[in-house]
Structure formats: C-alpha cells, structure tokens
Amino acid sequence: MELNLLIASKRKEHGLSQEQLAEAVGVARQTVSKWETGETIPDVPSLQKLAIALEFSIDAALDIPAMQVENEDEEHWEGFIIGGFVIGNALGLVLDQPLLGFACALAGLGLGFILQARKK
Numbered sequence: 001m002e003l004n005l006l007i008a009s010k011r012k013e014h015g016l017s018q019e020q021l022a023e024a025v026g027v028a029r030q031t032v033s034k035w036e037t038g039e040t041i042p043d044v045p046s047l048q049k050l051a052i053a054l055e056f057s058i059d060a061a062l063d064i065p066a067m068q069v070e071n072e073d074e075e076h077w078e079g080f081i082i083g084g085f086v087i088g089n090a091l092g093l094v095l096d097q098p099l100l101g102f103a104c105a106l107a108g109l110g111l112g113f114i115l116q117a118r119k120k
Helices: 003-013 018-025 029-037 044-054 069-094 098-119
Strands: none
Touching: 003 029, 003 044, 018 029, 018 044, 069 098
C-alpha cells in the first residue's frame, strides 16, 4: 500500500480527524491533507510520530524488506561453536585434565562447523 493511502486508512481506522492527527504529530492540518493526497511525503521525524500514533511499521510502510534470517542463523551457530569450545576447556580445567578438555573442545568445535555446513 502506498504511504499516502496508508496514512489515510490508518487515521480513519483510529477514528481521528486530520486536525487530531496533525495535533498529535505536531504539524498543520493542511500538511496531513497533503500527505494523504500524495502531494508531499512526511519527513523522518514526522514519519516516526505517524508510525507511533497510527500504529504501523515504518519498514512495511516504505516497503523495506526484512533482513534475511540466514544471517541470524550464522550468528546462532557461531555462538554454539564458541560456547562449546569454552565449555570443553573449562571442563578440562575442572577435571584437572587440560588435554582431555582441549580434545573435547576441539571435537565440539568440529561438530559445530559440521552442523553449520550441513545447515547451509
């Protein structure tokens, strides 16, 4: 949906007049009218206030695609890999077997890389 149509429909959905919305955003009623007709577009501070007042997402309103989840998965796996390495070494120190702990940590690290590669 185009931004001007979104502003108009959300304003009506919330039961606000152009005057009421203008007051909430801190602009003149004529400015709201120009936004709704597509004559002008809101500046960033006004767009932020509109999104809050009318309860819509700026990203969705501007048709900005969401970030890919794939990047989050990579960070997720990296955390597991590093965590496994640290836990393996810590267990080695606690058990007073640093070489055994280091070996377990390397095995965990390798397993983490295998799982990460398999996920892709």
